[in-house]
Amino acid sequence: MGxxxxxxxxxxxxxxxxxxxxxxxLPAGGVIGLVGPNGSGKSTLIRMLLGLIRPGAGSAHxxxxxxxxxxxxxxRVGALVERPAFVPGLSARTNLRALARLxxxxxxxxxxxxxxxxLTGREREPVKRFSLGMQQRLAIAAALLPxxxxxVLDEPTNGLDPAGIVEIRALLMALGRSGRTVxxxxxxxxxxEAACDWIVVLRFGELVFSGPTEALLARTxxxxxxxxxxxxxxxxxxxxxxxxxxxxxxEADLIRVVxxxxxxxxxxxxxxxxxxxxxxxxxxxxxxxxxxxxxxxRSDGELAVARAGAVA
Amino acid sequence: xxxxxxxxxxxxxxxxxxxxxxxxxxxxxxxxxxxxxSTAGDGAALPEGAPGVAFPSATALATPDGLTAGLPAAASxxxxxxxxxxxxxxxxxYSTGLIRLLVAAMPRRWPLLVGKVxxxxxxxxxxxxxxxxxxxxxxxxxxxxxxxxxxxxSAGALGTVASTWASTLAxxxxxxxxxLAIAYLTRSSAIAISVGVGYVLVLEPMLTRLLDGDPAxxxxxxxxxxxxxGTPSIALGTAIASAATYVALGLAGAAAVLVRRDVxx
Numbered sequence: 001m002g003x004x005x006x007x008x009x010x011x012x013x014x015x016x017x018x019x020x021x022x023x024x025x026l027p028a029g030g031v032i033g034l035v036g037p038n039g040s041g042k043s044t045l046i047r048m049l050l051g052l053i054r055p056g057a058g059s060a061h062x063x064x065x066x067x068x069x070x071x072x073x074x075x076r077v078g079a080l081v082e083r084p085a086f087v088p089g090l091s092a093r094t095n096l097r098a099l100a101r102l103x104x105x106x107x108x109x110x111x112x113x114x115x116x117x118x119l120t121g122r123e124r125e126p127v128k129r130f131s132l133g134m135q136q137r138l139a140i141a142a143a144l145l146p147x148x149x150x151x152v153l154d155e156p157t158n159g160l161d162p163a164g165i166v167e168i169r170a171l172l173m174a175l176g177r178s179g180r181t182v183x184x185x186x187x188x189x190x191x192x193e194a195a196c197d198w199i200v201v202l203r204f205g206e207l208v209f210s211g212p213t214e215a216l217l218a219r220t221x222x223x224x225x226x227x228x229x230x231x232x233x234x235x236x237x238x239x240x241x242x243x244x245x246x247x248x249x250x251e252a253d254l255i256r257v258v259x260x261x262x263x264x265x266x267x268x269x270x271x272x273x274x275x276x277x278x279x280x281x282x283x284x285x286x287x288x289x290x291x292x293x294x295x296x297x298r299s300d301g302e303l304a305v306a307r308a309g310a311v312a
Numbered sequence: 313x314x315x316x317x318x319x320x321x322x323x324x325x326x327x328x329x330x331x332x333x334x335x336x337x338x339x340x341x342x343x344x345x346x347x348x349x350s351t352a353g354d355g356a357a358l359p360e361g362a363p364g365v366a367f368p369s370a371t372a373l374a375t376p377d378g379l380t381a382g383l384p385a386a387a388s389x390x391x392x393x394x395x396x397x398x399x400x401x402x403x404x405x406y407s408t409g410l411i412r413l414l415v416a417a418m419p420r421r422w423p424l425l426v427g428k429v430x431x432x433x434x435x436x437x438x439x440x441x442x443x444x445x446x447x448x449x450x451x452x453x454x455x456x457x458x459x460x461x462x463x464x465x466s467a468g469a470l471g472t473v474a475s476t477w478a479s480t481l482a483x484x485x486x487x488x489x490x491x492l493a494i495a496y497l498t499r500s501s502a503i504a505i506s507v508g509v510g511y512v513l514v515l516e517p518m519l520t521r522l523l524d525g526d527p528a529x530x531x532x533x534x535x536x537x538x539x540x541x542g543t544p545s546i547a548l549g550t551a552i553a554s555a556a557t558y559v560a561l562g563l564a565g566a567a568a569v570l571v572r573r574d575v576x577x
Contacts, residue, residue: 054574087326102414102418
């Protein structure tokens with residue numbers, strides 16, 4: 001059984017369907033990335049899994065227990081939802097102590113998690129003096145308090161500097177390797193690609209992709225851009241390549257050929273055989289971001305238009 | 313449930329919150345005693361239905377109960393302070409987003425309410441104690457300055473102080489529950505405090521003038537009667553029944569909102 005299983009999970013807010021018939025099965029262990037544009041339903045899904053909001057329809061299980069009874073798994077789950085949440089006037093340690101007592105945990109555990117996130121020595125300072133990055137670390141510490149089997153982190157690297165992002169990424173990967181399951185939502189695709197073993201892509205509350213990171217990366221495509229020495233040779237080169245069976249098309253002042261890097265030499269030879277000298281030959285590999293945008297929409301504006309159409 | 317209480321006690325022990333709460337209670341104790349005794353000494357009286365206070369006569373102040381008369385006299389003022397701090401304690405959970413962590417850790421939710429009520433009850437008992445101590449310290453010199461005989465005050469003073477502390481605490485707890493319920497409903501301490509202050513200073517005096525007699529169901533009147541151990545117009549039993557109804561409604565409303573409402577903050 002997966003660590004998180006959902007079946008036709010749905011939640012509406014007025015006329016907006018935040019999560020729409022979502023059926024998921026997330027494997028136990030490792031780091032799972034939850035990605036999608038703004039309004040794709042990531043936070044709503046996380047809140048439903050944590051028992052903060054109730055689904056309108058469908059069902060879900062977390063660690064084998066129904067989300068209708070979140071008390072059955074709450075002690076085995078740690079979470080950071082949206083943004084760090086603490087009493088600003090209290091110290092980092094006091095804030096964590098309050099959460100530890102709520103869960104019936106000893107104060108020693110507070111010191112352990114402060115050490116894990118690198119806040120030892122700063123624990124007596126009031127949280128209001130913390131930078132956003134430090135608050136983010138403290139929130140991760142709070143999520144780690146119950147030594148959870150499932151760690152759910154909503155945008156855990158928000159506000160962190162590059163070094164902090166690398167550090168937290170390493171921490172998440174270490175936690176994932178230790179047998180826990182870490183579910184991370186993020187907009188930073190590079191972060192997801194680097195840290196996650198499994199990726200879930202949402203759009204308008206619907207599942208677009210769920211699978212191993214390699215499976216998503218396999219969807220990336222490559223193409224080769226060619227530019228002849230003389231622009232007047234473009235039509236002749238295009239005709240020659242197409243006649244030779246290449247998937248070629250003109251793009252402004254160059255010709256784009258759908259082909260992988262290992263076909264570059266053959267292309268160069270084909271151009272030469274047709275009497276055209278190339279001034280420019282570049283292999284372009286799609287990034288995960290290109291795949292993501294192709295799946296979810298090219299831009300926020302495009303998404304807004306699409307969403308308006310969907311609602312209408 | 314014990315975990316929720318222990319957690320709440322850690323979070324409410326904020327220096328600013330406690331200094332503000334206890335300081336206001338002490339301030340009002342000083343203020344009401346000073347005004348109450350000087351007014352009684354002048355032979356003047358505040359008009360009937362004056363918002364927030366219910367002053368006894370000079371004769372009543374000379375009885376053994378005079379020592380602690382400032383507490384029930386200021387019950388509505390103390391009540392608004394208590395309502396405010398209970399509301400702040402609740403609304404802070406929402407304004408900081410802490411409610412997400414609390415509910416995720418304790419999804420049954422109602423123990424969170426029980427823990428909060430228990431912790432705030434303890435603090436209210438301490439705050440009432442602070443007001444009581446200040447009242448006992450201020451009343452004798454204020455009475456002497458006003459020329460009121462205090463010779464009867466020493467008889468059974470400890471018992472009088474203890475029973476007034478207890479009856480004032482009972483009234484303040486009702487105020488607190490009302491503040492808690494409004495804060496859970498609105499998720500805003502500002503709205504809860506505005507409603508409380510507006511009710512005591514504006515709405516209840518208006519209702520008192522508009523309605524015939526002295527309606528036992530009006531919150532301020534009822535709770536002042538409870539703090540005083542009953543008044544000529546509202547018997548203690550009636551005050552207790554009305555107060556119990558307010559507590560039941562407040563806790564039921566707060567529980568319904570906390571347990572049923574989605575946590576979207």
